[in-house]
Amino acid sequence: MICQDAFTVALLDPSQPTPAGLIDPQGQTAPKRFAVYRNNVAASLTEALRTGFPVIRKLVGDRFFDALAGVYLRAHPPKTPLMMHYGQELPAFLQGFPPAQNLPYLADVARLELAMRESYHAKDAAPIEPSVLAAIPPETLMQSRIALAPSAILLRSRWPIYGIWAANMLDAPTPQMHGEAVLIMRPEYDPTPHLLPAGMATFLIALETQPLGAALDTATAAVADFDLGAALGILLAGGAITSLTLPKAPAP
């Protein structure tokens, strides 16, 4: 009897013999027939990684990518049947993958590609109209809390991850090597990465726990000429602000 344990081990390790008891019409062990399943698993998971990480593939080339996918898929097969989430461990894997050590930015670029997919499948949330913000007196606005859409995802890197993404996906010029912060926003259904101005990442992180005015103070402390109007403009244009909670009315 062949248990699924033995089948799985042989499936993922081509150096293992075909399990006995898997036979062809003549009753003989059938390595090439078993190899169909081996190939289906490796090819389908490799294809899922190719689709999910087009920039990584361009950066390392097809042959290198397929080789690293072959190692990755055996170390990290999907955890669930939701292939839309496959590849979560790729950034950490790339960080520790010796043949990729001369491209130290790969892991962060993989994080950006994962975040693009996460944004694509994130829960829908209707953005607020810019006029809603404009109608609130500035003092009240500064005490309000702003919530961003589930599809809005912030990434910070010591590498130019937006520049690398744009050079490969939009044929933009090769970027200078400096750190970048990126906000992925999904105005309707297509996630788009935006390169953020200085201080905006600090502002967005502060906004998670602080009202607008306090977040502005935090950002200005980090970057003296931080431009709140420009920051709000980026968020509104990307449809990323989904709710505004006004301060509680002061007790009489």
Add this chain to the structure above:
Amino acid sequence: MFDQSPPHGLPHCAGVGYKPQHFTQIMENAGSVGWLEVHAENYMGAGGRPLAQLAALAETFPLSVHGVGLSIGGEGPLDPDHLARLKALCDRVKPASFSEHLAWSTHDIGFLNDLLPLPYTQTTLTRVCAHIDQVQDLLGRQMLLENPSNYLAFAESQMSEVAFLTEITNRTGCGLLLDVNNVFVSAVNQQTDPLSYLDAFPLDKVGEIHLGGHDEDTDDHGAPLLIDSHGAEVADPVWALLDHVLQRAGPRPVLIEWDTDVPDWTVLEAQAARAHTALATVQA
């Protein structure tokens, strides 16, 4: 036990496996296509375009939700999280049909993303039936179970695939999804007669028919080895087997599956039109 024979749900016309790149053309003019099938797992995200498109399609077409990841033949218990996602999807879309495969795909280490084969024994029969009972009880509906494409056999098997499937329908009340391309692929690979398989098949339990393309290879001894690729037009011998089935079973919902190297809509629609013609000859 769910007893709903003959299985019903989808219209007895041609459908296609839905691919997002065809959304606009399908919504504008679906031609011969009367219904659509989606892979359940692609619509289990939290939001975004996939769910919006599915909602729009569900308003216009009867839908078949076809699972590819439940691992009904798995040795372990069904994944409760995946069952919950499946129930949420079916409650939301209210598909005309839900189907899954006679296969396993999940093991302790994770999801293997392929439909892996089972030996046909009393042990696996009992397990598969228990899993189908669990799915049907949870969803509150009859499901269809699809016959696999086989590349090899298990020496330990105690009964034929048709006997195995027939016993499953008798015990659980589930219907069957007859993949005629899989029948052809398996028959060539196992050097058996596809017509004998079909003549023994409980056609009264068939709630849906699948057609798809296959690739050709050879085994260790140079014998033909067909691979179920869903990446080509339906082969002529498979169309002939479809005619054979329709003449015996009468009209049924017939689906064109094309999952890799997906062609332009016109190519897919032409395949559906050919299925439509095959159905028309038995519908008259």
